[in-house]
Amino acid sequence: MDALRFIGKRLLLMIPILIGISILTFAISNTIPGDPARLILGPKATPDGLEALREDMGLNDPLYVQYGRYMSGIGQGDLGKSTYSQRPVVDDLLRYSPATIELTMFAMFITLIIGVPFGVISASRKDRIADQFTRIFALIGVAMPAFWLGLLLLLFFYLKLGVLPGSGRLDGGMSPPEYVTGMYTVDALLAGNWSVFYSAFMHLILPGITLAAVTVGMITRMTRSSMLTVLQSDYIRTAFAKGAPENRVLYGHALRNGIMPVITLLGMAFGHALGGSILVEAVFSWPGLGQYAVNAINYLDFPAVMGVTMLIAVMFIIVNLIVDTLYFFIDPRLKHS
Amino acid sequence: MLLEVKHMSLSLKRAGKYSKILDDISFYIEQGETLGIVGESGCGKSMTALSLMQLLPEKARLEGDVVLQQKNISKVSKRKLEKIRGNQMSMIFQDPLTSLNPLQTVGVQVEESLILHTKKNKKERRERVLQLLNAVGLPRAEELIDEYPHQLSGGMRQRIMIAIAMACEPQLLICDEPTTALDVTVQAQILELMNEIKRETEMGIVMITHDMGVVAEVCDRVIVMYAGKIVEEAPVIELFGNPKHPYTQGLLASIPKLGRRKEKLGSIPGTVPTPGSMPTGCRFADRCPHVMEICRSVTPEMIQIQKSHQTACWLYDEKEGNENATTRSHELEAALHN
Numbered sequence: 001m002d003a004l005r006f007i008g009k010r011l012l013l014m015i016p017i018l019i020g021i022s023i024l025t026f027a028i029s030n031t032i033p034g035d036p037a038r039l040i041l042g043p044k045a046t047p048d049g050l051e052a053l054r055e056d057m058g059l060n061d062p063l064y065v066q067y068g069r070y071m072s073g074i075g076q077g078d079l080g081k082s083t084y085s086q087r088p089v090v091d092d093l094l095r096y097s098p099a100t101i102e103l104t105m106f107a108m109f110i111t112l113i114i115g116v117p118f119g120v121i122s123a124s125r126k127d128r129i130a131d132q133f134t135r136i137f138a139l140i141g142v143a144m145p146a147f148w149l150g151l152l153l154l155l156f157f158y159l160k161l162g163v164l165p166g167s168g169r170l171d172g173g174m175s176p177p178e179y180v181t182g183m184y185t186v187d188a189l190l191a192g193n194w195s196v197f198y199s200a201f202m203h204l205i206l207p208g209i210t211l212a213a214v215t216v217g218m219i220t221r222m223t224r225s226s227m228l229t230v231l232q233s234d235y236i237r238t239a240f241a242k243g244a245p246e247n248r249v250l251y252g253h254a255l256r257n258g259i260m261p262v263i264t265l266l267g268m269a270f271g272h273a274l275g276g277s278i279l280v281e282a283v284f285s286w287p288g289l290g291q292y293a294v295n296a297i298n299y300l301d302f303p304a305v306m307g308v309t310m311l312i313a314v315m316f317i318i319v320n321l322i323v324d325t326l327y328f329f330i331d332p333r334l335k336h337s
Numbered sequence: 338m339l340l341e342v343k344h345m346s347l348s349l350k351r352a353g354k355y356s357k358i359l360d361d362i363s364f365y366i367e368q369g370e371t372l373g374i375v376g377e378s379g380c381g382k383s384m385t386a387l388s389l390m391q392l393l394p395e396k397a398r399l400e401g402d403v404v405l406q407q408k409n410i411s412k413v414s415k416r417k418l419e420k421i422r423g424n425q426m427s428m429i430f431q432d433p434l435t436s437l438n439p440l441q442t443v444g445v446q447v448e449e450s451l452i453l454h455t456k457k458n459k460k461e462r463r464e465r466v467l468q469l470l471n472a473v474g475l476p477r478a479e480e481l482i483d484e485y486p487h488q489l490s491g492g493m494r495q496r497i498m499i500a501i502a503m504a505c506e507p508q509l510l511i512c513d514e515p516t517t518a519l520d521v522t523v524q525a526q527i528l529e530l531m532n533e534i535k536r537e538t539e540m541g542i543v544m545i546t547h548d549m550g551v552v553a554e555v556c557d558r559v560i561v562m563y564a565g566k567i568v569e570e571a572p573v574i575e576l577f578g579n580p581k582h583p584y585t586q587g588l589l590a591s592i593p594k595l596g597r598r599k600e601k602l603g604s605i606p607g608t609v610p611t612p613g614s615m616p617t618g619c620r621f622a623d624r625c626p627h628v629m630e631i632c633r634s635v636t637p638e639m640i641q642i643q644k645s646h647q648t649a650c651w652l653y654d655e656k657e658g659n660e661n662a663t664t665r666s667h668e669l670e671a672a673l674h675n
Binding site for chain 2: 243253256257331
């Protein structure tokens with residue numbers, strides 16, 4: 001019950017946050033020098049034609065009128081029309097975002113299954129060889145620029161060894177599965193199409209690793225430091241005093257107590273990965289939100305820029321809401337306080 | 338003999354250097370007996386307890402032998418040790434709040450020892466947990482089983498800790514200041530419970546405390562520790578009635594007594610020497626009101642004063658019993674100077 005009320009409160013809080021973000025993005029978009037109308041019509045446009053288009057796009061109205069119009073559109077699920085693709089922004093987002101969400105989720109999955117065990121091992125073998133190794137590994141992950149790592153991986157696994165695909169989401173000539181979520185791996189599974197699933201999965205590996213490198217490093221380091229604190233606790237000593245073997249103590253007692261800061265950071269890392277996907281998508285020609293956003297900025301496609309920003313903000317807030325809700329299930333003390 | 342500790346020494350690594358925390362500790366405990374270990378903070382009481390359980394920090398060096406029921410547990414493998422801990426011997430800690438896992442229910446935590454050491458099935462384990470909770474005097478065990486430590490009071494938490502320790506009916510129970518973190522009234526209840534357990538089982542108990550009241554309440558025999566060494570050992574009545582070591586005398590003088598309001602409470606001047614900078618000779622010499630020259634140069638050995646009463650002090654002589662042994666110490670001093 002308490003958890004439900006908590007979630008409700010957080011959902012309501014989303015509204016002012018989103019309004020704030022929309023004002024900020026709107027203001028920034030409109031202070032970027034450049035004229036969308038001129039970009040659309042090209043260098044040979046006549047002054048009359050430009051003026052007519054500006055009037056048509058509503059660019060001549062005062063900013064607050066433009067903003068008000070935009071916000072009332074959002075209220076009806078309309079994010080405007082992309083000036084570049086000439087399609088509703090909502091359609092574009094539905095087309096491009098699943099690719100990015102799929103890639104980001106995959107990167108988060110890698111982060112969890114590598115970062116957490118590495119952190120636990122590192123903490124339980126503090127200052128020994130395994131610890132030194134993981135710490136260096138984590139440091140490299142955090143310090144290495146994603147696009148550079150991406151290029152290295154491409155060079156090695158795609159060009160040299162030829163074992164993994166290097167661009168796009170599917171092998172050439174393969175048609176995507178029927179649209180359900182837009183995530184090819186999930187849709188292929190739903191359709192029971194194994195060859196498409198395999199191809200989509202193989203295409204995820206390199207960009208996924210590239211995107212996960214930084215977050216794996218972050219999560220490993222956080223898990224290590226959190227576990228080191230927990231392992232000092234009296235209840236860990238109690239568990240050993242009961243005769244519990246080390247692995248049972250580590251994964252049964254310590255990890256659950258030490259995982260909360262890790263989950264918080266994972267929420268942040270998700271946001272980080274969404275942002276980082278712009279570079280990674282460029283390296284791997286991944287047709288996602290990042291590529292779409294870069295194009296939108298290049299063409300001063302304000303409705304598209306606004307749409308992408310709002311969508312990323314919403315995703316970020318939702319992920320953090322999930323994180324906060326997880327607390328309730330992990331820590332019984334929150335439920336009763 | 339249930340437990341025998343022979344020449345146990347413990348060194349911990351601090352700032353890159355090993356310093357001795359426990360120095361040549363030897364004692365024993367019989368089945369059904371409660372042995373008190375008393376001393377000020379920092380004298381090595383808790384480290385003694387952790388050494389018995391082999392629950393020491395990684396950078397600790399333990400020498401000597403800990404023999405539990407004819408088995409030298411300081412020499413067995415990690416896996417065998419896990420089979421002994423919580424099964425043949427278990428431990429109760431000082432702070433019951435931090436010693437319980439905050440994210441697990443009471444039932445799960447009591448049940449864990451049963452999972453680790455018995456072949457009981459789920460239903461049998463639940464029955465045993467309920468039985469244990471009842472045995473340690475907790476009401477409404479059926480509901481308690483699904484509650485978390487933070488929902489309970491300090492006394493209830495310590496009862497849970499006792500239930501955990503008792504789960505597999507160990508032969509040896511080590512209690513490290515089990516009442517220190519509790520309210521006075523709750524302290525009395527927990528001690529009552531300990532005495533009850535003592536009467537009902539044949540368990541040997543090691544009771545570590547700085548509280549002479551606790552000693553008087555539950556112990557049969559007492560060891561007094563000072564700066565990592567045992568300075569006196571005696572049955573509890575003997576120790577209270579006829580303390581020998583000046584440190585023990587000081588400890589007993591510092592207990593407030595009813596009806597002696599105007600008298601100034603005794604205290605021992607000075608502080609405990611720290612590990613790494615231990616003086617030569619008797620470690621209590623700097624604080625001792627009866628200090629002699631020999632005390633500062635030669636470490637006194639444990640000597641038998643009466644049957645089962647021993648102390649390590651130059652004031653006494655093995656044959657004379659309780660009389661001042663100045664002659665002997667003079668002889669020794671003379672021998673040293675030559």
